[in-house]
Amino acid sequence: MRTALTILRKDLRLELRTFETLPAMVLLSLASFVIFHFALARATVDGQLAAGVLTVTLLFAALLGVNRLFVAEREQGGFDAFLLAPVDRTSLLIAKATALFLFLIVLEVIALPAFDLLLLGSSLGRSLGGLVVLLLLADLGIAVIGTLVSAIAVQTRARDLIGPIIGLPLLIPALIATARGSGPLLLGHGATFPQGKWLLVLALYDSVFALLAYAVFDYLLED
Amino acid sequence: MLAPIYSRGLRGLALATVATIGVALGLVFFYAPLDADQGFVQKIFYIHVPLAIVSLGGYILGALFAIGHLRTGDRKWDMRSYVAIHMALIFSVGGLITGSIWAKASWGHWWVWDEPTLVSYLIVVLLFATYQPLRFSIEDPERQARYASVFAVVAGAFVPLNFIAVRLAQAYVHPRVLAAGHLPPSMGLTFAVSLIGIALLYVTLWKLELAAKSSRMQVRRLRREVLGDTAVRPLGRSAAPS
C-alpha cells in the first residue's frame, strides 16, 4: 500500500508539474457540451436526453485520461524502474486506477456545474446527491477498466486506437447503468435518488472487474 | 512442442458433422411444423440461434483456454484460444446476419433494439472483434500471446455482465421461442439436432485450423533446425500466434 501511495504521489506531482491530462479532459467536456447544443439544436435538455449527453461526454473525456495513463511509464522507462523494485506489482494497478479515479472526480467537479449552466433545463439542486453517488460508482468502474485497457494498449503499436476500441465495449454496461440511472434525476421534478437496480449493476460491475484486474495485472507486467 | 494431435479423429469428426447437418436440414424443411405467426421465415431460427449459442460458447472456450495459457505459459493453449475466438467471430457474423434477416422478416426492421439478447450479442461481438487488431498491433510474440490471453479472460467475464445490464435496460419484446414449455416437441427436436450440427461444425473447423497451423509451425521449426535460420523467412506481421 505504501508503494501504491508512492507511485500515486509521483503521478500527481507529474500532473501538477505538466498539466497535460486534466485540462485536456476538462476542455474536451466543455467543447462537447457546446457541440451537443448545436448538434441537438435545443436550448436545453433534460431527462434521459440530458443523461445521455452527460454520460457520453464524461466517457470521451475519460478516454483521453485513459490514453495518457501509462504513456510516461512506457516512454521514460517507468515500467523498468518499477519492475526492478522489490515491491508488489499490483500496487501499480492500484496507484494508476486511483489516479484516474481522482482525475475523473476533478473533471466532474468542473463539468457538472458547466453542464448545469450550459445545457440543463432544470437545476441540479435536489438530485445532486443522488447523481454524485451514481457517478462515484461509475467512476470506479471507469477507473478500473480504464487502467486495465490502458496497460494493455500502451504496449501496442497503435495505442491511441486500441485503447478506445477495447475500452468502449467493455464500458457499455457501466454506461447503460449511468445513463439510465441518471435520467430520472435530471428531470424537473423527477427522482432525487437513482433506482437501486442501476446502483447494483454498477456495484457488481465494479467488483467483478476490480477483482479480475487484480488477478490479471501481473501478467501484463511480466516478460 | 505442438504434437500433431489435432488431426487425429478429424476425418471422423468431419463425417459426423456432415451427417448431422444433413439430418438437421432434413428436419428443418420436412419435419418441423410451420410457425403460426411467422410462417416459413421462422425456420431461419434453426440456424440463427445455434450460431449464436455456439459462438458464445466459443468465446467462453477461448477465455478458458486463455486461462490455461496464463497459468501454464504453454503456447499451445494460446493457439487453441486464438483459433476458438477467431472461429467464434466468424460464426458470430453468421449469427448477426441471420438474426438481422429474421428480424426483418418477423418485425419488419433489419435491426431491433428491444431484443436484449440480440443487442447484448452485438456488443459482445464488437468487443471480440478487437481481439485480432490487438494481436496484430503487438510485435513481440510472447507478449502478444500473453496480452491476448488477458483480453480473452476479461472479455469472457464481460459476457454475462453485459447481458444483465442490457436486459435491465430494455423492455423485452423477445419472441421467447426458447422459453420452457413453449416449444412443441417437433420444433424442439429439430432445434436440438441443428444445435448439435452447428456445434460439431465449430469443433471440426477448430481442429482443422489448429492442425493446419501447428503443421506449418512444425515445418518451419524443422527447416530452421536442419537448414539454419536463414532458410526460414520471418512470418509477415500476423495476428495469428506463431
Place this chain on the structure above:
Amino acid sequence: MADPAIELRGLSRHFGERTALRDLTASVPAGATLAVLGRNGAGKSTLLRILATLLRPHAGEVQVLGQPLPGRAFAVRGQVGLLAHEPLLYRDLTGRENLTYHARLHGVEAARVEEVLDSVDMRGRAEDPVRSLSRGMVQRLAICRAVLHRPKLLLLDEPRANLDPAGRAADRADRRRHARAHEPRPPGGGGRGRSGAGAAGRPGGVSGSAR
C-alpha cells in the same frame, strides 16, 4: 564460501522464432567482474535483463546471488542494480525527486539520496528537471539511481556511452568491489561472443554462446 554471484546453466531465451540466447553457461564468483562482448544484436542486453529479473529465462537455469530465477526473483530484486541504455528517469521531475521516488520504492532512507548525488557531483543541479540537463549529467543521475539501494550485483549496459569527462572521473571514483557483469562498448564492431579482458578484474569461465 560465498555463493557465486551469477550462475548460468544452459540459459536460453527466444523472441518468437528468433533465438536471442542459446544454451549459455557461465559462472561469476562473488567479487568478480564479467565482461560480455559481442556484436550488436548478439543478446548482451537480453542477458543483462534476465539477470536483472526483467525477463524470464525460457530454458536452463539462472541463479543470481544464490537465488534461482524466475521463482525467487522478488528476493533478488532489491539487491541488483541495472544501468541500462535508458536512464529510467522522469524528464519532468527533478533529479532529486526522481531519486527520492526510487529510494522510496526500494525502501532506502532519504539521506542516501544526498550521498549518491554528492558522489557524482550533481548536488548543485539536483533541483533542475531532468529534461534540462545534458546527456552526461543525465547519465550521472542514472548511475545514482542504479547504485542508490546499495546493490550487491551491478549490471552495466554500455555504461560509459554517455558520460562526460567529469562524469567519468566520478564514475571511476565510484567503483566498488561488487560482482559486476560489465559491458564495455565494443570498439568498432566488437568481438565475436568470446569473453574478453574486462576493464577490471578477471572474467569467470564462460562457455556456450550468446548468438
